[in-house]
Amino acid sequence: MIxxxxxxxxxxxxxxxxxxETYHVRLRLAAGAQPPLTETKLGSVLLDSVxxxxxxxxxxxxxxxxxxxxxxxxxxxxxxxxxxxxxxxxKAYHTRCHGVSWQAGYFDHRVRSEREFAEKAHYLRRNPVAxxxxxxxxxxxxxxxxxxxxxxxxxxxxxxxxPAAGGGPCSNPRAEGPARPPGSPA
Numbered sequence: 001m002i003x004x005x006x007x008x009x010x011x012x013x014x015x016x017x018x019x020x021e022t023y024h025v026r027l028r029l030a031a032g033a034q035p036p037l038t039e040t041k042l043g044s045v046l047l048d049s050v051x052x053x054x055x056x057x058x059x060x061x062x063x064x065x066x067x068x069x070x071x072x073x074x075x076x077x078x079x080x081x082x083x084x085x086x087x088x089x090x091k092a093y094h095t096r097c098h099g100v101s102w103q104a105g106y107f108d109h110r111v112r113s114e115r116e117f118a119e120k121a122h123y124l125r126r127n128p129v130a131x132x133x134x135x136x137x138x139x140x141x142x143x144x145x146x147x148x149x150x151x152x153x154x155x156x157x158x159x160x161x162x163p164a165a166g167g168g169p170c171s172n173p174r175a176e177g178p179a180r181p182p183g184s185p186a
Contacts, residue, residue, distance in 0.1 A: 020076045022062060023083060024120045026107040027091065028070040034101055036068035042098060043142050054149045058086050061149055065124045066142035072124045
């Protein structure tokens with residue numbers, strides 16, 4: 001990543017990093033009172049939009065976990081428009097249409113090996129348990145992975161290409177089995 005004069009990180013992959021590399025991405029809510037991301041309607045809309053971006057090739061979602069005040073994703077992006085533009089567009093849609101107030105920027109880390117991928121996936125799936133939000137991973141409803149996404153049709157979309165309000169095929173998914181590591185066939 002390139003550091004800009006104001007100390008902010010620029011989320012562009014260097015030219016030597018191949019397109020389609022997997023990143024651990026974390027987005028946080030801005031400070032202040034707002035509904036949790038796991039509020040039933042909002043959580044469903046967030047997961048529907050993950051499925052929409054996946055089905056349209058905006059990103060490859062290996063695993064996505066919604067927590068009350070942040071989200072985690074193991075995502076791969078095409079080189080164009082790239083991670084930065086894709087994440088910013090996704091955040092902007094949810095700000096505009098659902099009133100989500102995100103923290104500026106986001107965290108990303110390129111996953112460099114299958115071992116690291118497995119560790120990150122385990123960490124993401126265990127996050128709700130570690131935070132005391134559920135007793136076991138399978139109890140957490142706000143998770144979706146490629147095993148689910150690759151089986152369901154894309155959600156209905158509005159004119160701007162994002163999921164229509166009110167649910168869709170991924171509105172209440174449960175992750176089934178481990179996410180496939182980078183480089184595995186879809």
